[in-house]
Amino acid sequence: MAVEYLSDEQARRYGAFVADPTPEELERFFFLDKQGQAQARKKRRKHNRLGWTVQWGTVRMLGTFLADPLDVPQVVVDFAAEQLGIDDPSCIKQYAERSETRVRQLGRSSVDDALLLFDLLMSTKLLSGATRASNKEKLKTFPKLKTAASRMAAVWAIVLAGRPEGQASASVAEMMAAVETVVSRQDLAAAVESVRELLPPPGADDDGDAEWRAALVDRYATVWPFVEMLTSVIPWGAAEAGGEVLSALRALPKVIAARKPGLEHIRGFEGLISGSWRRLVLANPKLEPSAIDRPAYVFCVLELLHDALRRRDVYAVGSGKWADPRVQLIEARLWVRERDTVLTALGLPADPAEHLADLGDLLDDAFT
Incomplete structure (x- = not known):
């Protein structure tokens, strides 16, 4: 839904x-x-069971969580309480209103599902690039790619399917339920990985991506509700290298809500716009010179987010697949105590430069 047409x-x-x-x-x-x-x-207390149920239904109906999870009509609370056998619906007032609550209710599986769909969205550009550069006969020589492309196309059709007028946008849970009628989670994840493996992404400044980027911008109205959920629901974290991208992502709601977004709405993030994105975002001939193209900017940020997520410069807290791998590292104080023992057991030198030099020599020998 494009909000620029709303009062x-x-x-x-x-x-x-x-x-x-x-x-x-x-x-x-x-x-x-x-x-x-x-x-x-699974929730031990009545108010937590009731609060969880109200949030679960809210995101299904509205396509987003509320800033105040209890800002719902009383009929909603009563309906949920009746199903749970709770005699006193007013106990919901005890439901925790901390900002972390809605994130925790997602659960690891829901976060992974949302990011799987995001990965599909962004990885589809690779398939588009391959289709432009290759004819059908050439693609037939890559059976693995053909199978992956077929699965991704089937799922992509579901993701882009519109909802009837007046109905709330599909939630991640509803979307994944529909997806699994044609492709399992495991097969979809494998298909996305295959496309990424066989078709490495072009550089960020590659203007050969302009065609795909422009086509994606045209789909903004269809995928906007999912973009909103991505910016407001996923519990993001970032390493130093991903901090600017994450800040730009968190600032997207301001850009989305603006009646006529301009340069003032993206101040501080102009340096993130590069390559063909600069023309699409900053030079739309249909807009005033000081205006920016909202859909183009949103997808520019999402493309950067996808790249950062793959490098784990940005990560999802509590995710199974997309978590921060650095949390698995031993604490610094423990490392100081155990370093000698670990290095001896692994047969590694204390100075990493020596080990890296050996690996470099090994690579040189392999390619010369």
Whole structure:
């Protein structure tokens, strides 16, 4: 949904309950199936079970979490409480309102699912590049790539499928449920990895990417709700090298909410815009000179985020696949104590320069 066509009042009302959900909407978005019941009952206290259920249904209906998770109509609370057998719905007031709550409720699996879809979104550019550069006969010589491309195309069609007018955008959980009707999580992850392996990405300044980037910008209205969830729900963290990209990501809601975004909305992040993105973001002939192309800037940041995520300069806290690998390192104080023992056991020198020089010689010998 493109917010530039909304009035200030419409933008304020988006992503919020503007009226009590109808009985049909309560059944559709807040009804707990067996899996939902099982998840809710893992919470020990009544108010946590009720609060989790209300948030679970909220994100399904609105496509986003609320800043105040309890800012919902009373009929929602009553409906959830009835399903859980809770006699006093007012106990929800005890539900923790810390900002960490909504992140924790996602769970590791949900975070990984969201990032798998994000990886699919960004990796599709590689497939697009290969299609431009190769004809069908050439692709047939790569059966592994052909299989991966077929799976990604099937899933991509589902991700881009529009919702009927008036319905909330699909949540990650709904999207993944639809995806798994055609491709399993494991097969999708393997397909994305195969495309990345067989088709390394072009450089950030490669203007050969302009065609793909422009086509992706045209899809902004379709994928915008997922972009919003990506910027507001995933518990991101960053190493020093990924700090600027993460800051740009966190500033995206300001750009998205602006009626007419301009250079003042991206101040401090202009240096991130390079290559063909500069033309797409800063030189759209349909916009005023001081204006920026909102969809182009959003996807420019997402492309940088994807690259940083693959390097783990940016990571997802609590994720299974996308976590910070540095947290597995031994603490500095323990390393000082155990260093000699570990190095002796591994047969490594205390000075890493010596070991790296040996590895460099090994590479030189292999390629000469």
